[in-house]
Structure formats: C-alpha cells, structure tokens
Amino acid sequence: MSDALTRLSAAFRMLPSVGLKSATRYAYKIIEMPQESVDEFVSAIIEAKQTIHFCSECGDYTDLDVCLRCQTADKSTICVVRDPRDISAIEKTGSYHGLYHALHGTLDFQKGITAERLRIKELISRLTDVQEVIIATNPDISGELTAAYVAQIVKSLGIKVTRLAHGIPMGGEVEYADEVTLTRALNDRKEI
Amino acid sequence: MSDALTRLSAAFRMLPSVGLKSATRYAYKIIEMPQESVDEFVSAIIEAKQTIHFCSECGDYTDLDVCLRCQTADKSTICVVRDPRDISAIEKTGSYHGLYHALHGTLDFQKGITAERLRIKELISRLTDVQEVIIATNPDISGELTAAYVAQIVKSLGIKVTRLAHGIPMGGEVEYADEVTLTRALNDRKEI
Known part of the structure; x- marks a missing residue:
C-alpha cells in the first residue's frame, strides 16, 4: 500500500x-x-x-448556544444521564418529554473522576422549577455510585428523585437472567 | 440530532x-x-x-506514475486479477514475487462489461518478456469466463497460461464442501 x-x-x-x-x-x-x-x-x-459543541444547559451536542430541547421541553422533570448518547437512546423511545442533563461521565475514583469533574454544580443550578429528577445512569458500580451521590444532593433540596427501573428486559427470559438482575427484579416487584 | x-x-x-x-x-x-x-x-x-491513482502499467493504486512493484518485481511472470484489492490479498501471502495486472472488472455481458471495457489490450502490450501468465480471477461465472477469454489470447501468443488452484480450502472439511468445489477438487486431484 x-x-x-x-x-x-x-x-x-x-x-x-x-x-x-x-x-x-x-x-x-x-x-x-x-x-x-x-x-x-x-x-x-x-x-x-x-x-457542534455542548449545550450550555443540558450538555447534549447542539449547534445552538442553548439546544432546542432545553428551550421547548417540559421543564418540570429533568433526566440525568452520563453521556449525550444516552439522551439519544431515551429520545428514541418517544415516551419522555422533559429536560435532560448529561453529567459527562460518572464517578470513578480509580480513574480520578471525582464529583468536581462532572456537571453536578450545573445540575443543581437548573433545579429551580423542577419537580422530579429521574436518574438514568447505567446500572454498573460507577453509575450506581453516581446515582446515590446525585440523589442525596437533590433530595436535600426537597425535590423528588427517581431511578430508571431495572429488571428482566422485555423479551428476555427469567431462566437466562443473571443473578444480579433477577435479585433486582424480585426486590423491585410491582403489585398488579 | x-x-x-x-x-x-x-x-x-x-x-x-x-x-x-x-x-x-x-x-x-x-x-x-x-x-x-x-x-x-x-x-x-x-x-x-x-x-493516489492507478499505476499506468499494472492498474494497482499508487502515488507514482509506475508503481514501485512494477519497477522492481520479477518480470517473467504476470498475475492477472480483477481488482487492486486482489493484489493486496496475494501480496499478503508473501509467496509471489512477479508482476500483477488488474483488469478492473471481469466480463459480464448482462451488465454490459465487454472485453473493450477491461484492461486486456494493456495486458497484451505487457507480455513481451513474460514467460507465464497466472490467471487469478474469482471462481465465479464472470471470473471463469474472463479467465477462458484471457487464456485464449495469451496462449495464441505462445505464452504459458496457468490458473490459481481451486479446491477444499485449507482447514475446511470435505463433509461441508459444496458440490461444485468438491467436483473441482476431485477433477484437479494431484498425485502425492
């Protein structure tokens, strides 16, 4: 060549x-x-x-200063994710119409990613009119740690905090679910 | 987005x-x-x-007028292939040291690819000092047709023509070989 x-x-x-x-x-x-x-x-x-750069509000990619979604979305709910990619994934469902907030990472002390390096201060400053914060970080060690950390701060401000449900994926089989997922699905069981 | x-x-x-x-x-x-x-x-x-453009001799990609391989290779053998990619594949084996000639296609009358649209005239003009032409077009209908066509011309010039061997691929299993490959492997069997 x-x-x-x-x-x-x-x-x-x-x-x-x-x-x-x-x-x-x-x-x-x-x-x-x-x-x-x-x-x-x-x-x-x-x-x-x-x-393309980060939206100064939510941290998603945009070609505006404040992205269109931040300007037009329902401002009573804010969904906290790790990365802009996670926003795309949730947007594709069409079942969420509120604001987003990308942290640009999750806590990982081994990699030196402390709370100061995430967009947590920016999140707090956006909570004025928000009634619910949905935490949608990944269900891994780093994502769970970050969820707990953010939840503690948000709750101290008297705002409702929720976490995406975890359990058997739709179409998945109980027989093949891993123990952690199955335990979670049992603990989070819903009355029908 | x-x-x-x-x-x-x-x-x-x-x-x-x-x-x-x-x-x-x-x-x-x-x-x-x-x-x-x-x-x-x-x-x-x-x-x-x-x-990058085509070498004026062999038709491979190069940034020179005549590519380095055409300048330095053993000029007694020429290997005829469909595309530059096929040259890369054969070069990777390290077992061939002669010239190449990319036809830039194979005969396909349904698609209107006639002999005039392939680099066959260019091949003939390169055969002066060549002692053997190895035809390495694919073993499909269009490749076989082209091989037969080129072979006829080259043989008429009194030059030896060979074709890449076809048969069971190394590591392949006789049980799973398709009928065409197996027939070919039987017909082309070698004494050991």
Missing part, C-alpha cells in the same frame, strides 16, 4: 471498533468515490466539528 | 457496510476527538484522494 493509503487507513482506525480490515476497505472506498462525494465527506466532518 | 450531525452520519453511511448505528457512533467520535485528530483525519482523506 502507498504511504497515503496507509495514512488514510490509520485515520479510519481512530473510529470506534474499526479494525485494520474495515479501515482498509474504507480507505479504498474513498479512493474509488467520485470527487464530489469525497468533498461532501470532508466538508461534513469540518462542518460538524466546527458547529 | 442537529443538522450537522445528521449530515456527518449520512457521509459515513457512504462507506461499505456502515449502517445507521455505526455511522452515528463514528459521527459522535469525530465530535469528541481533539481538533488535531480531526485535522489529521481530513488531511489524510484529501491527500489520499489527490495523490
């Missing part, structure tokens, strides 16, 4: 889960594309990198 | 086998990368597209 092709293939390997084989295929595809498509590709990258 | 992110995600979907989910992950990754990495990414694309 020529130097330029090797360099391009190395560039593609910066993308998540792209190995040598895919990177090489992508590099060949770029060479084979008509010039207009390559121009569009490059200009889409440059435009996105230039215009 | 903002317009710029949607546009970037659409750009990534131009790459082979990249669906909506991967394209979105790649787009997010670009936003999260440090500016220097994005600059490197963009400049690698632009450089590759500007400098």
